[in-house]
Amino acid sequence: MGRYLGIIAIFSIIFWSSCGPDGSNVLDNVDYNPHYVSLTINHPAFPEVPVNEDNPLTEEGIALGRQLYYDPLMHPTGLHACATCHQQEHSFSSDPTVMPHVNLAFDQVYLWKGDVSGQLEDIMKFEVEEFFATDVARLQATDYYPRMFKQAFGIEKIETKYVAYALAQFVKTLNSYNSKYDQYLRKETKLSLEERRGEIIFFSEIGDCFHCHGAPLFKDNLMHNNGLDDNYPNEVDKGHYLLSGRLEDMGVFKTPTLRNIALTAPYMHDGRFATLEDVVMFYSYGVHNVSNVDPLMKQAHRGGIALEENDIAALVAFLNTLTDSSFVQNPEFGRPVR
Amino acid sequence: MKTVLHSVIAISLLGIVASFSACSSSGCTNPLAVNYDENASKDDGSCSFENALMLKLSYLVDNEPLVLNSKTYTNAAGNSYVIERLHFYLSEIEAFYANGQVEKIADYHYFDILDNGTQQIKLTDVAKGEIDSLRFIFGLRGALNENYALPNTMVNINMQWPTPMGGGYHYMKFEGKFAANDATEHSFNVHLGRLVDDSGTTDPSFQVTLPLQSLSVNDWPVGIEVGMDLNRWFDGEQNYDFNNFGEGIMGDHKAQKLLKANGRNDVFKFIKSWEDILE
Numbered sequence: 001m002g003r004y005l006g007i008i009a010i011f012s013i014i015f016w017s018s019c020g021p022d023g024s025n026v027l028d029n030v031d032y033n034p035h036y037v038s039l040t041i042n043h044p045a046f047p048e049v050p051v052n053e054d055n056p057l058t059e060e061g062i063a064l065g066r067q068l069y070y071d072p073l074m075h076p077t078g079l080h081a082c083a084t085c086h087q088q089e090h091s092f093s094s095d096p097t098v099m100p101h102v103n104l105a106f107d108q109v110y111l112w113k114g115d116v117s118g119q120l121e122d123i124m125k126f127e128v129e130e131f132f133a134t135d136v137a138r139l140q141a142t143d144y145y146p147r148m149f150k151q152a153f154g155i156e157k158i159e160t161k162y163v164a165y166a167l168a169q170f171v172k173t174l175n176s177y178n179s180k181y182d183q184y185l186r187k188e189t190k191l192s193l194e195e196r197r198g199e200i201i202f203f204s205e206i207g208d209c210f211h212c213h214g215a216p217l218f219k220d221n222l223m224h225n226n227g228l229d230d231n232y233p234n235e236v237d238k239g240h241y242l243l244s245g246r247l248e249d250m251g252v253f254k255t256p257t258l259r260n261i262a263l264t265a266p267y268m269h270d271g272r273f274a275t276l277e278d279v280v281m282f283y284s285y286g287v288h289n290v291s292n293v294d295p296l297m298k299q300a301h302r303g304g305i306a307l308e309e310n311d312i313a314a315l316v317a318f319l320n321t322l323t324d325s326s327f328v329q330n331p332e333f334g335r336p337v338r
Numbered sequence: 339m340k341t342v343l344h345s346v347i348a349i350s351l352l353g354i355v356a357s358f359s360a361c362s363s364s365g366c367t368n369p370l371a372v373n374y375d376e377n378a379s380k381d382d383g384s385c386s387f388e389n390a391l392m393l394k395l396s397y398l399v400d401n402e403p404l405v406l407n408s409k410t411y412t413n414a415a416g417n418s419y420v421i422e423r424l425h426f427y428l429s430e431i432e433a434f435y436a437n438g439q440v441e442k443i444a445d446y447h448y449f450d451i452l453d454n455g456t457q458q459i460k461l462t463d464v465a466k467g468e469i470d471s472l473r474f475i476f477g478l479r480g481a482l483n484e485n486y487a488l489p490n491t492m493v494n495i496n497m498q499w500p501t502p503m504g505g506g507y508h509y510m511k512f513e514g515k516f517a518a519n520d521a522t523e524h525s526f527n528v529h530l531g532r533l534v535d536d537s538g539t540t541d542p543s544f545q546v547t548l549p550l551q552s553l554s555v556n557d558w559p560v561g562i563e564v565g566m567d568l569n570r571w572f573d574g575e576q577n578y579d580f581n582n583f584g585e586g587i588m589g590d591h592k593a594q595k596l597l598k599a600n601g602r603n604d605v606f607k608f609i610k611s612w613e614d615i616l617e
Contacts, residue, residue, distance in 0.1 A: 044485075044486050044492055045486050045495070046490060047490040047491060047492065047495065048490070065474065093527060093597070108492070108494065115570065129603070200502055202501060203500035203502050204500065204588070204589060205585075205586035205588050205589060206501060208586065210500055212497075214495060214496060214498055214500075216495070218497065220492075220495075220496050221496075222496075243564070248407075284608070289522065291523070293424065293525070294525075295422050295514055295515060295525040295526070295527060296513065296525070296527065296585070297515035298525040298526070298527050298585050298586055299522075299526070299585060300524075300525065300526075301518065301522050301523070301524045317359050
């Protein structure tokens with residue numbers, strides 16, 4: 001009998017929490033009439049934004065995702081939002097362990113070690129259920145989320161799946177394609193001689209950056225060992241090996257995007273390089289020719305691409321052209337005013 | 339109480355039926371059938387077939403099946419090497435019939451040795467008759483090899499050939515490690531594509547025509563298997579020595595021409611055709 005009383009009590013709580021003062025369900029008056037959105041990216045080389053038929057983009061879903069992204073209620077402590085670490089001014093990154101949320105809609109592998117694969121909804125589900133362990137009861141108890149979830153998904157009882165779906169919708173809108181380099185390709189601006197020299201180094205086998213960091217996304221959606229270490233005493237440096245247990249995955253990490261790279265220092269999975277100059281110095285003279293170094297690192301046997309001082313400066317100058325200030329200042333991506 | 343018990347049993351049975359239907363759906367599991375069901379895990383004998391053609395690529399080294407990563411091969415220049423990755427495009431893939439008819443199998447196709455789903459091309463409702471040869475282009479030509487000509491999928495994006503070197507796409511990325519003359523292990527990248535620079539243009543694409551034993555297409559799927567012998571890229575009139583070219587050849591006209599000459603010679607070969615592909 002006690003068990004039945006428990007069930008009755010739970011139903012009563014759910015019933016009462018969704019009822020107005022007069023006993024009516026306050027959500028009965030909230031319409032589910034989503035406004036579908038088609039994202040268009042004005043760049044000839046960009047992929048189409050993937051469509052998840054189970055989670056089509058809507059104005060209501062994107063707005064809800066944005067609200068959640070900036071809300072510390074997402075974390076059980078009430079102290080951390082997604083945006084605490086994914087800060088817009090840093091291309092939705094902050095410290096080196098935080099991969100930036102930029103053009104993430106096109107990825108199929110996520111996090112430095114490749115912990116999660118699949119669609120954006122899958123990584124957001126991981127973030128909500130495992131990384132944050134979001135307590136949806138706290139969202140349900142607010143006077144705004146039940147209404148927003150009803151408007152976005154037609155549901156009255158908030159579930160982690162829909163929290164993840166809303167976040168995925170918002171993150172799908174975080175697309176950067178208006179850097180100085182994009183403007184140069186559109187013939188709206190010019191690069192300096194140094195930047196153009198850097199472009200040649202980047203897109204040729206002199207620097208050989210493009211094989212992993214090819215345009216337009218400046219990432220390849222794959223994982224590599226780039227010769228960062230020649231032994232791995234620290235767990236943090238073991239990369240995908242920690243998940244697969246295969247020696248060939250030792251030191252293997254996901255390729256980060258170079259879009260807005262000037263805004264995301266320090267660099268590499270552990271932030272060992274403070275500046276872009278340090279990074280290019282590593283690729284020039286510090287590469288380790290370990291047995292599972294990626295074959296694309298074809299100068300590894302001599303320590304790297306051996307760029308001279310002027311070319312290092314030119315390559316860094318080019319990397320700085322990948323900064324998209326309109327993206328990091330776009331008010332549509334900022335903290336919402338509820 | 340009896341009614342409640344019946345309800346419980348009925349709900350349980352429904353659950354069991356539902357779980358069975360979700361876990362082991364049956365249907366036609368043959369991808370060549372017209373009623374192929376990709377969600378089916380058990381074949382129920384319902385497959386029906388029509389005149390279809392499947393082209394399958396297989397990978398060889400000196401006529402033996404390729405072993406990735408772990409097996410060491412030796413090329414004509416005496417280099418010991420292991421193969422790690424291979425991606426390439428074939429285009430204008432056509433079947434030629436004895437009566438002069440031509441059937442296009444695909445405008446282009448991307449092959450990735452690590453992705454089994456890319457190793458075969460299926461063409462349905464193929465013309466009936468006697469196929470006596472297969473023709474294709476290694477690489478991409480014309481409008482297909484312009485910037486962004488192919489859909490902007492990640493695989494096509496990752497195959498882009500940089501604009502400063504001519505634009506378009508890599509025709510092939512063939513990568514691994516070799517034992518260099520300095521007794522250390524080096525990487526090799528055999529990357530082919532149309533190179534354009536101040537010293538001119540080199541286009542390493544080439545056409546391949548493979549005569550077949552006559553293959554009769556009727557109301558049944560047929561197959562053609564073509565082999566790519568990877569060691570044949572490195573021998574011919576002039577051998578390809580990784581010590582000279584191993585570190586990157588995208589900007590090297592001489593290497594691009596040498597590989598083209600070797601490639602068009604005997605890299606691709608007809609393996610077999612079969613009129614009953616289901617056997």
